[in-house]
Amino acid sequence: MSGAATGSTWLDEWNRGQDTYVSDRHRDRHFGEVAESIIRLLPARPARVLDYGPGEALFADRVAEASGEVILCEAADSIRARLTARFDGHPKVSVIGPVGLAALAPGSIDLMVVHSVVQYLTPEELDNLLLDAHRLLADDGRLVVGDLVPPQVGLVSDTVDLLRFALRGGFLVDTVRALVRIAVSPYARLRRQHGLRRLTEHEMAAHARRAGLTGQRLRPNLGNNQTRWAFVARRTGTPTGTADSPG
Ligand SMILES: C[S@@+](CC[C@H](N)C(=O)[O-])C[C@H]1O[C@@H](n2cnc3c(N)ncnc32)[C@H](O)[C@@H]1O
Secondary structure, three states: OOOHHHOOOHHHHHHHOOOOOOOHHHHHHHHHHHHHHHHHHOOOOOEEEEEEOOOOOOOHHHHHHHHEEEEEEOOOHHHHHHHHHHOOOOOOEEEEOHHHHOOOOOOOEEEEEEEOOHHHOOHHHHHHHHHHHHHHEEEEEEEEEEEEEOOOOOHHHHHHHHHHHHHHHOOHHHHHHHHHHHHOOHHHHHHHHHOOOEOOHHHHHHHHHHOOEEEEEEOOOOOOOOOOEEEEEEEOOOOOOOOOOOO
């Protein structure tokens, strides 16, 4: 799954640059819907939001306006460089890499969002991310993990969902024209090569429990793809171990 056998990981591939959008309009609609979803999750008071694996996060400034503060934590150096340039000097948006997480104060995050990232993580990376969430979440803070891929969802299902989104979003013609290009794109090849991590609610809840979090399915999913699913969790206990240890 991680690509260890092939010598590269999904993170290497994101760092190299994956263009998964059929047009600028598609990209805008995607990031616009993700930002709106995050805004709907905000508590009714100023909140510190951590968006882990934000990608281009085109509208993080809208989330920052609504919440008070957004921290974008991006592991891919190339994407992080673009985010840093985009939000340079913004008073409410900051950009860090994974090492920057260690510098954040324990209990200082009100909402941590991880959207469309977990499918690229190894089980160990997911466990470590959940441990970070456990350390960073405030007592009443929430972790929201979006776009989890259920076992039965594959490239065909994602393509049907893209067509529905395109019809709604006004970029159907671009999408139909791009279908062949998508099928033979580097991203599609990488999906076949590396695979995506698929998780049931039971499996995700078990990962969370090991990190001292309690969670369940959240409806609807963030963003446009409702064949994928979302999970919400809070800190409730102490971490008990990793996938290889009992608990
Ligand atoms: C599909 S993009 C999601 C971006 C954004 N959250 C969104 O919804 O559009 C995948 C994100 O996962 C990140 N990612 C992929 N593999 C990762 C890994 N092993 N560790 C941390 N982040 C990773 C990429 O850098 C990228 O930001």
